[in-house]
Amino acid sequence: MLSKIKTLLYIFQLAEYDILFFKNWVKKHPDLENYLKIKKEPVWTFKAKLIFVLAILFSPFYLIFPDKLYYSLILSSKFIKPLETFIVFIFAQKTKSKLKRRKDLVKIGIAGSYGKTTTKEYLAAILSSKYRIFKTPENINTLLGIIKLILKELDENYHILITEMAAYKKGDIKNLCKMIKPEIRILTGLNTSHLERFGSLENTIRAKFEIVDNLSQQSRVFLNADDAIVFKNCQQFFKGKPEFYGLNPEIEKVFEAKNVRVSKEGIEFEIFKNKEFYFNAEAKVFGRHQLEPILLAITVADKLGFNKEEILIGLRNIRPLPRRLFLKRTEAGIIVIDDSYNISKNSAEAALEFLKEAFPEKRKIIVTAGILEQGEKKSENNKWLGKKIKGTADLVLMTKNSNLEFLIDGLEIPKNEILEYNEKIESQKQKAIIFDDAQELNINLSKILKPNDVVLIFPYDLPAHYY
Numbered sequence: 001m002l003s004k005i006k007t008l009l010y011i012f013q014l015a016e017y018d019i020l021f022f023k024n025w026v027k028k029h030p031d032l033e034n035y036l037k038i039k040k041e042p043v044w045t046f047k048a049k050l051i052f053v054l055a056i057l058f059s060p061f062y063l064i065f066p067d068k069l070y071y072s073l074i075l076s077s078k079f080i081k082p083l084e085t086f087i088v089f090i091f092a093q094k095t096k097s098k099l100k101r102r103k104d105l106v107k108i109g110i111a112g113s114y115g116k117t118t119t120k121e122y123l124a125a126i127l128s129s130k131y132r133i134f135k136t137p138e139n140i141n142t143l144l145g146i147i148k149l150i151l152k153e154l155d156e157n158y159h160i161l162i163t164e165m166a167a168y169k170k171g172d173i174k175n176l177c178k179m180i181k182p183e184i185r186i187l188t189g190l191n192t193s194h195l196e197r198f199g200s201l202e203n204t205i206r207a208k209f210e211i212v213d214n215l216s217q218q219s220r221v222f223l224n225a226d227d228a229i230v231f232k233n234c235q236q237f238f239k240g241k242p243e244f245y246g247l248n249p250e251i252e253k254v255f256e257a258k259n260v261r262v263s264k265e266g267i268e269f270e271i272f273k274n275k276e277f278y279f280n281a282e283a284k285v286f287g288r289h290q291l292e293p294i295l296l297a298i299t300v301a302d303k304l305g306f307n308k309e310e311i312l313i314g315l316r317n318i319r320p321l322p323r324r325l326f327l328k329r330t331e332a333g334i335i336v337i338d339d340s341y342n343i344s345k346n347s348a349e350a351a352l353e354f355l356k357e358a359f360p361e362k363r364k365i366i367v368t369a370g371i372l373e374q375g376e377k378k379s380e381n382n383k384w385l386g387k388k389i390k391g392t393a394d395l396v397l398m399t400k401n402s403n404l405e406f407l408i409d410g411l412e413i414p415k416n417e418i419l420e421y422n423e424k425i426e427s428q429k430q431k432a433i434i435f436d437d438a439q440e441l442n443i444n445l446s447k448i449l450k451p452n453d454v455v456l457i458f459p460y461d462l463p464a465h466y467y
Helices: 002-014 019-028 032-038 045-064 070-101 116-127 143-153 172-180 202-212 228-237 287-301 308-315 345-358 377-390 404-411 438-448
Strands: 106-111 134-137 158-162 184-187 222-223 241-244 257-261 266-273 276-283 327-330 334-337 364-366 395-401 419-422 432-435 454-457
Touching: 002 019, 002 045, 002 070, 019 070, 032 158, 045 222, 070 143, 070 172, 106 116, 106 172, 106 228, 106 377, 116 134, 116 287, 116 308, 143 395, 158 276, 158 395, 172 202, 172 364, 184 202, 184 287, 202 228, 228 266, 241 287, 257 287, 266 287, 276 334, 287 308, 287 345, 287 377, 308 364, 334 345, 345 364, 345 404, 364 438, 377 404, 395 438, 404 419, 404 432
Parallel strands: 106 158, 106 184, 134 158, 184 222, 222 241, 334 454, 364 395, 364 454, 395 432, 419 432
Antiparallel strands: 257 266, 266 276, 327 334
């Protein structure tokens, strides 16, 4: 029983202790015995230890109904919720007081369904040419994580605080903004990411637009002009005048990028300010879409008083981010485009466009497990991905999971050209190969790739709660 509780806790923790998400996962996966093979432990935080001990104490009530064992974790989570809420409130007030004392500190908040980390890193790269930057590291983007970070590490030597703000439910971003009170607020884009948690795109839109709540007179709001959902909904949620950034030529912006040239070496472009030529620039990052966060960073830097030379110095600091359209070249002459950190419709479309634009003559192989956490849009969005891949890839490598049938539908490949992996497969003759899991794919990938291939790797080694 202990191993079952531990496995369930591992899943519960992966789900960010979201009770509804966890309950739905358990209902979809009654075969818990299969998941005992995971042999992965939860991260043993104080909260995880407390829930584990309480779940053991509550578990005898479920001996009569062993299929309801997961309720012991839910009950434990609810039992400690008042204490957790009180502790978070106390430390949030301490954080708020610490930030209030730093009247010279410029605070920036970034929200959105996609592009938050890239925006944060490019902003930090450019602003660091003049100021010392304190930014939230990768995967620390929730209230408790940011509280711990600010209380422990933010000191008087930093000039700018950049916080990435995640939302898994309504109120998450609102609470972060109440505590941090950012003067600069950025909404990068909206899509169906985490739809299983939010329940609908409308709920996602409301939750992410909390970034514009509780504004002060000094607050500035920056919105992505290239995101149709942001542009369509901005007037409903924000009554002021936002400042737009991006490539959309139909929307008025201070900075524009023109004469863009994309290659496997990076991007080159010309920057115009208020319709007049400002400077030539380049960045060693990949894909036309990278100009969205670059233009945002230039716009914010300009508002903070950076001159042309300071911005250009900052642009030279921009580097590709690991596992986010990150290019590697192997000794065998294979180009690997690692985009395996996360996937959304926006990021997938951008990656596929770059693949076609930068490598038109090469054999193109795509590795994918589909788009995750799509809820009621799982079928529609994974069929969409399959169709997009079909127009780009010479060969698709997929792992077995709940997205697979929809990906195959979208690919529209004849069944005789889709095979499960075996040693005798000749990849030059197949259009799609299916692997049992990520481990099998990892072991055999080198047998499939040929010199001069380009392989684009979307997420495929999925956490247990995605299967």
